[in-house]
Amino acid sequence: MDVVLAAILSGVLGLAIGIAGVLAYRLSERARQSEDLHSEHELPEGLSEVLAVLPSAAIVVDAGDDVVKASPTAYTFGLVRGHALASEKLLDLVGRVRQRGLIEELDFEHARGPASKSVRLLHARIAPVGPRYVLVLCDDHTEARRVEDIRRDFVANVSHELKTPIGAISLLAEAVSDASDDAEAVKRFGERMQRESRRLSSLVKEIIDLSRVQDDDTPDNRELIPIGSILHEAVDRSRFAAETKRIRLSLAESDEWYVSGNFELLVTAVRNLVENAINYSNADTHVGIGVRQEGEMVAIAVTDQGIGLSKEAAARVFERFYRVDPARSRQTGGTGLGLSIVKHIIANHGGEVRVWSQPDHGSTFTLVLPIGEAVHDDPAEDDQAENDPADDDPVDTPHDPTAEPIDH
Known part of the structure; x- marks a missing residue:
């Protein structure tokens, strides 16, 4: 009876040791894989120097989506918090670039701060760097968009302002033709045409003046x-x-x-x-x-x-x-x-x-x-x-x- 009990205890002990060994092996494997994903190895030679001179916000992400290198501009834009990307859109695109191995581009809006309602319009270019890293470059296009909106509004406003006197002159010219036998009407319509013509001339002159003073930061003479x-x-x-x-x-x-x-x-x-x-x-x-x-x-x-x-x-x-x-x-x-x-x-x-x-x-x-x-x-x-x-x-x-x- 003692022999049987000893055999059972030995079997249980051996099974426990075996299970412990398997668990230890799996934990070790996971730790090794985690170390491979969150690499502490040096970046490819020359990459840090190149990133230092780029005007763009530069971010290098490893295989575990940890940020291993980021320029000060990236932090200024609020794209990096701690060791992680702060933009879900960028994070999703980084994963796609890692899978496909192709360069991707993205225009997106990103808040200027955690509690800020103001946003930046950013253009991101994302590319794989070797088998282990992904490079993210972001440029601020907010000012360019603002200037483009101003230009578009200016063209629309100019078109509208020019259309009014030109349309009036056209209608008045037609009225003059129809009233050619009525000297009083011709005189009245002619005076209105002169008034609209002066308005059109003033508008064109001021548009030219405005364009000139906007382009000249330092006045001549x-x-x-x-x-x-x-x-x-x-x-x-x-x-x-x-x-x-x-x-x-x-x-x-x-x-x-x-x-x-x-x-x-x-x-x-x-x-x-x-x-x-x-x-x-x-x-x-x-x-x-x-x-x-x-x-x-x-x-x-x-x-x-x-x-x-x-x-x-x-x-x-x-x-x-x-x-x-x-x-x-x-x-x-x-x-x-x-x-x-x-x-x-x-x-x-x-x-x-x-x-x-x-x-x-x-x-x-x-x-x-x-x-x-x-x-x-x-x-x-x-x-x-x-x-x-x-x-x-x-x-x-x-x-x-x-x-x-x-x-x-």
Whole structure:
């Protein structure tokens, strides 16, 4: 009986040892396979050096989908968290590339942060690197997409704006032909054709001007120009429009300040502001042009007593083809490009544009430009200018024309 019990115990013990051995072997095999997947071996020779000079966000993934190498840009884009890819789309594509051994490309959106609603538009190119690794390269196409959207909107807006006067001229020409025996009707239709023709000519000119100032980051023919000469010329070019509406233009003298830039472009910027103030003001009101110094900058303020802007309109007023009052713009022949041209001209001269406005209380547009240095023949005149500063704001308005700028 003891012999039988001993034999049974020996068999059970042997079976347990055998099972333990099998389990140990399987655990060892799994550990070995895991080590093969999550490789700690060196990357292929020269790969790290190549990745270091690439402008793209670069990520190297091993056979176990662990990130073994990633550039700082990849972390900036939020594509890597810890040792794993943070994008499920990239992870799925990496698996497909590993299986098929072919290069794949993908355009996808990825959040800028865990709690951010803003996204980046990324273009990924994924390729196998040897039998063990997969390389992921990502480029940020967000800005390119934004520029393309702006270009598309601009073309659509231009097409729409050109279609209106061209269509009107075509209809009026047909009406003139039909009314050839009616001299009064021919005269009336002819005047309307001239008005639409002027509108079309103004639109084409401003489109050309806008394209020119957008392409030229540094204006040609830079020179030191006294602020006074710019303001006088701009006011003279706007005087007829002001007299037509019985609007009084008030200009503060300011010959003591100089700016460096292109005379014609700066006159265009100021004139656009003055004419815009005239167009959006009622008859028998007042438009003032004043100047003040702000440290090393000079601020040119154009103030009107017109219809004013809401906060929402003020934030959009520099957009191309944006009109605060479309009906008034049609009456005045406005194209919606004038303030956009102003913004680009001043930006190209190293300055900025500010706007303050309240509905029914008027608006103040302020151009801020760097002061240029000029040699004065009589130092005593400089001292006199410091002791007798020019009137900063020629219009009596209840606001500060140097209010904080609105971002556009």
